[in-house]
Amino acid sequence: MFKTILPVLLVLMAVSCKKENSALQSSSLKNGLSTTALSTDAEGVAAPGAGLIRIGTQRWMTKNLSVTRYRNGDKIPQVKDSAEWASLTTGAWCYYKNDAVTGATYGKLYNWYAVNDIRGLAPTGFHIPSDAEWTTLSTFLGGDLLAGGKMKSTGTIEAVTGLWYSPNTDATNSTGFTGLPGGYRNNNAVFYYIGYNGYWWSSTDENSIYAYYRNVSYDNDDLFRAYQYKSYGFSVRCVKD
Numbered sequence: 001m002f003k004t005i006l007p008v009l010l011v012l013m014a015v016s017c018k019k020e021n022s023a024l025q026s027s028s029l030k031n032g033l034s035t036t037a038l039s040t041d042a043e044g045v046a047a048p049g050a051g052l053i054r055i056g057t058q059r060w061m062t063k064n065l066s067v068t069r070y071r072n073g074d075k076i077p078q079v080k081d082s083a084e085w086a087s088l089t090t091g092a093w094c095y096y097k098n099d100a101v102t103g104a105t106y107g108k109l110y111n112w113y114a115v116n117d118i119r120g121l122a123p124t125g126f127h128i129p130s131d132a133e134w135t136t137l138s139t140f141l142g143g144d145l146l147a148g149g150k151m152k153s154t155g156t157i158e159a160v161t162g163l164w165y166s167p168n169t170d171a172t173n174s175t176g177f178t179g180l181p182g183g184y185r186n187n188n189a190v191f192y193y194i195g196y197n198g199y200w201w202s203s204t205d206e207n208s209i210y211a212y213y214r215n216v217s218y219d220n221d222d223l224f225r226a227y228q229y230k231s232y233g234f235s236v237r238c239v240k241d
Contacts, residue, residue: 046061046065046066046067046122046123046126046238047061047062047063047064047065047066047107047238048063048066049063050062050063051176052240053175053176053177055137055140055141055175055176055177056136056137056140057136057140058133058136058137058140058239058240059239059240060137060177060237060238060239060240061126061237061238061239062176062177062178063107063178064106064107064108064180064182064200064235064236064237065107065108065110065121065122065235065236065237065238066103066107066108067108067121067123068093068108070091070117070119070120070121071119071120071121071122071123071124072119072120074119076091076092076093076110076114076121077090077091077092077093078092078093078094079092079093079094080094080098081189082188082189082190083189085111085185085189085231085233086187086188086189086231088111088113088231089113089231090113090117091110091111091113091114091115091116091117091121092110092111092113092114093108093109093110093111093114093233094108094109094185094233095108095109096109096182096183096185096191096194097191097194102182102194105163105180106180106181106182106183106194106235107182107235107236108235108236109182109183109184109185109233109234109235110201110233110234110235110236111230111231111232111233112201112205112211112230112231112232112234113230113231115128115201115203115211115236116203116205116211116230121236122236122238123238125240125241126238126239126240126241127203127238127239127241128201128202128203128236128238128239129202129203129237129238129239130202130203130204131202131203131204131212131225132204133202133239134200134202134212134214134223134225135225137223138214138223138225141175141223144222144223144224144225145221145222146221147221147222147223148170148179148216148217148220148221148222148223148224149169149170149171149172149221150172150173150174150175150177150221151173151175151177151178151179151216151223152164152168152171152172152173152179152198152216152221153171153173153178153179153180154168154171154172154173155168155171156168157195163180163181163195164181164195164196164218165181165195165196165218166218167218167219168218169217169218169219169220169221170220170221171221179198179216180198180235181193181194181195181196181197181198181216181218182194182198182199182235183195183196183197183198183199184197184199184232184233184234185232185233186229186232186233187229187231187232195218196217196218197215197216197217197218198215198216198235199213199214199215199232199234199235200213200214200215200234200235200236200237201213201234201235201236202214205227205230206227209229209230210227210228210229210230211227211228211230212225212226212227213225213226213227213228213232213234
């Protein structure tokens with residue numbers, strides 16, 4: 001009797017588990033959020049320790065870009081000198097306050113000329129998101145007034161649980177985007193706002209002087225859209241082709 005019933009029970013349990021797994025997969029696809037790890041080849045070098053998060057129809061790296069070479073192998077200059085940075089019209093990168101320790105956490109800051117270089121800043125299989133692609137992300141997350149909180153990493157510096165200054169308003173990181181407050185370097189080569197704001201370039205320019213970017217802030221849950229001088233140094237996030 002038990003020999004007959006046991007195989008039937010095993011089959012039923014297998015079918016039940018299969019249905020449950022399918023339901024979980026469907027739920028994940030419906031919500032549009034899922035995470036996979038990146039390989040340790042060029043993708044890993046581009047953003048060490050990064051994963052690949054699916055948000056809606058897009059797949060984003062979970063860390064800021066940190067390459068020192070263009071896709072074709074050419075070196076991207078690291079520019080520390082303030083006067084040199086301020087006069088640039090070609091691609092360059094730096095660490096916040098030229099401190100490599102911050103780079104290990106926040107990645108590098110790139111001017112827009114590096115973003116736009118035809119040699120390719122993003123690794124193979126990825127690209128720098130356009131202004132329209134950032135809008136697609138924001139729309140999926142409920143619009144600019146809500147998206148930022150879902151993208152910010154959680155915790156605060158004061159509580160020793162995060163990298164943001166208080167209050168880190170409405171930060172849930174429910175997307176897995178893990179946005180960090182990497183600050184920026186302006187066109188006069190002065191550094192600002194690490195711990196307070198995170199800034200990311202788009203690949204879209206407004207004119208010969210300005211290009212579009214997005215930023216999130218410690219004191220609200222907005223995903224702010226604006227344009228800035230191409231000579232500024234912002235973080236870069238890559239999206240899968």
